[in-house]
Amino acid sequence: MAAHREHLRQHESSTHDGAPPGMNRPPLLPLAGTLLRLSLPLIVFAAIWGGLGKLEQQAREGEERQNISVFQRTAAQQVERLRSELGATRIERVADLRKLVARVLDSRRDARDVSLEIIDLGGDHPRLIYQDPDLRPSTMMYVEQLVIGQQRWLVEVSPLPGHYLLNPSQSVETLRWGGPLIGLLVALLVALLQSRGRSVRRQVLRQTSALEHMNHQLERSNSALQAEIARSTEAERSLRNTTTLQRAILDGSEYAIVSTDTNGLIELFNPAAERIFGWRADELVGRATPLLFCPEDELARLESRDGPGFFAMIDEARAGHAAEPREMTLRRKDGHEFPASLSVSPLHGPDGAIRGYLGIASDIGRQKAAESRIRFLAHYDALTELPNRNYLGQRLAEAQEQCRRRGEPLALLFLDLDRFKYVNDSLGHHAGDLLLQAVSRRFMTCVRAEDTVARTGGDEFVILLPSLPDRNRAIEVAERILAALRDPFDIRSQRLTISPSIGIALYPEDGDDAETLIKHADAAMYQAKAAGRNAYRFYDSQYARELSDRLILENELRLALERKQFVLHYQPQLDVYSGEITGIEALLRWQHPQHGLVPPDRFIPIAEDSGLIVPIGDWVLRAACAQAHAWRVAGLLDAPMAVNLSARQFDQPDLPEQIASVLEATGLPATRLELELTESLVMREPERSSDTLSRCKALGLTIAIDDFGTGYSSLAYLRRFPIDRLKIDRSFIKDIVDEPDDAAIAQAIIAMAHSLRLNVVAEGVESDAQLSLLRQWHCGIYQGFLSSRPLPGEALTALLRGMKAAGVAELAPPPLQH
Ligand SMILES: Nc1nc2c(ncn2[C@@H]2O[C@@H]3COP(=O)(O)O[C@H]4[C@@H](O)[C@H](n5cnc6c(=O)[nH]c(N)nc65)O[C@@H]4COP(=O)(O)O[C@H]3[C@H]2O)c(=O)[nH]1
Incomplete structure (x- = not known):
């Protein structure tokens, strides 16, 4: 508001003296402004005064002319009376004449308002014959020659003092005083009007500026309003989207989503929950959790395992915290139980208070199966289900430790199937796989329960024989294996024969760590192959050296x-x-x-x-x-x-x-x-x-x-x-x-x-x-x-x-x- 007043003030001042706001006005400008403002009334005043003065002048001149004309008529009448009364008279003497004239003139003296003077022009010199005592020289004079008794007289008539004076009539007087007065009045009126005009203009300007300001404010509030409308439209749209999104998330989620009120009564049960638990949403809304889904003994188990356990999770949710997902057993409608991951978090109302709980659950049966498969695969070969290289390593380390303690030897048999590649190449990998499985089964028949048969590569197997009484036991097993593979295999209606080459390394004489033992058993296996395959060989360091030279050469x-x-x-x-x-x-x-x-x-x-x-x-x-x-x-x-x-x-x-x-x-x-x-x-x-x-x-x-x-x-x-x-x-x-x-x-x-x-x-x-x-x-x-x-x-x-x-x-x- 203050700003607006300032704006107005500046606007007015700039309008008054023409100087832009904020500029110092030169000292002459106020005077010039005042003169400018006064000029119109002065002009009006001068015009009216001048106009009426002219009228007065004209009236005065009219009256003068009228006086003169009346005076001349009156003078002419006097001269005519003289002529008529004295015209026929013969006058010998001037004295007589004077008397006559005086008589004529004096007889009607009271009735006349002019004075006369008669000058005789007949002599060598003009001679005053008659003169009214109250004759006064005047600008108004009537002169006529009069011939009386053959004498030429000059009659001069002047108005009597106080007569035919140029006193303006009342109306002329009025005009005379009226001019300036009216001029003044009109000028005042003009000045008043001017001032009024200025004030009105100022008023208008002020109002305009105020209007502009209001307009401006209106525009501002309008655009604020527009923005507010846009914001609220956007918010509405976003809310709509969010609602749609929420619906889509709820409907499309692969997780079971269940919301309850603070008493655990179900309010929402999404399609995934229907799938996972086997209940329809309309069967459950209004019913209470968790016993609906969670077997009592499972709750008890969680209790005993985690202390307050499951209920701790609920308590956490009640305290306003989202609880970490927990693994637990849940129950379907048909009673079937399955492993699940469940998290419970609180739902807050607009006032921040907890208005219910949201449970999100997923069936982790597959994940569990995958995990156990992964665990299995970490230790076992997927094809033959025999321990893999990893697990063999562990078993070997354990067996070594045990043998060391007991002072017993152990044997490691490295087996490779002779020409297995041909089976794969000619009959395909599937046949190769079936053969490997069949071979594995036969290997298992050749060993004791405490022995380990592992598959360490394509057609490579390792058999660990712990706690050997002597090396003969290793020979026994090797021969048993050779014999076990002697009978052909029926693979996809084909009769296949396959033989192994077996290398044997003994602990501790051929190596006291797993790596060396396997390496030496491998070398012995090459020796068996070189000896014509389908044979076994104990590790021979000389041969191994040659083999190693050969590898270096390669x-x-x-x-x-x-x-x-x-x-x-x-x-x-x-x-x-x-x-x-x-x-x-x-x-x-x-x-x-x-x-x-x-x-x-x-x-x-x-x-x-x-x-x-x-x-x-x-x-x-x-x-x-x-x-x-x-x-x-x-x-x-x-x-x-x-x-x-x-x-x-x-x-x-x-x-x-x-x-x-x-x-x-x-x-x-x-x-x-x-x-x-x-x-x-x-x-x-x-x-x-x-x-x-x-x-x-x-x-x-x-x-x-x-x-x-x-x-x-x-x-x-x-x-x-x-x-x-x-x-x-x-x-x-x-x-x-x-x-x-x-x-x-x-x-x-x-x-x-x-x-x-x-x-x-x-x-x-x-x-x-x-x-x-x-x-x-x-x-x-x-x-x-x-x-x-x-x-x-x-x-x-x-x-x-x-x-x-x-x-x-x-x-x-x-x-x-x-
Ligand atoms: N795949 C392939 N194999 C190769 C190549 N070069 C050599 N060989 C193989 O290596 C064998 C021995 O070659 P060598 O030591 O030069 O031995 C040669 C030669 O030096 C040797 N020789 C020639 N004359 C006599 C002789 O009078 N007395 C003896 N003791 N040996 C002889 O008999 C061998 C004759 O060669 P081969 O019977 O062909 O037998 C050759 C051949 O089978 C090659 O580039 N590619």
């Missing part, structure tokens, strides 16, 4: 390829007669940083077992083809390059495509590549081998059967494969000179090969005598230390260059004479 082998530690050596194959090089065999070497050049026999079996042979073999193929191509391009040698293939390589379905891409990449023609495959390799799966070999042949490759003779396969049978040559294993060649049997075999092989139109290569020829025999038997090609050891690429390149330079085609020794 690990190093994994890195050898990327560390570029492989090299190829090349051994020429020669024509037995001419000594010319007819082919080259690429032989792999491992340039080991510590062990030096490692021969393939030491690492290729490991590479094959671990699958590393596939990338290694690919490298060999590329390197050999590239070398052969380089010799061809250099004009040093144009003979086929023979490369050994292992079973894993040969089993790759896209082997022909891989070879084709290597040939394309290196530029070597297919006719200059020979694949060497062992007899046993192609005989594993004859059909598949035949197919793969045909596809390789189709590329233009040469196929050789390596180590022929070691696999005892029929040559006639072998001929069904698309092969080009046979390589007689060096073990047959070795003694052909001294052993007639070996010689006979070698000779027979060569003869048969010839009959089947196959080339024959004799391997491992070390002496001239051997070569001589081979020539006799018409074996076309030989390979061996006699002509050359396998040489590094650079060495053979140098050799070939030397031969080329010397112009010789044959490699030593010089051809023998027949």
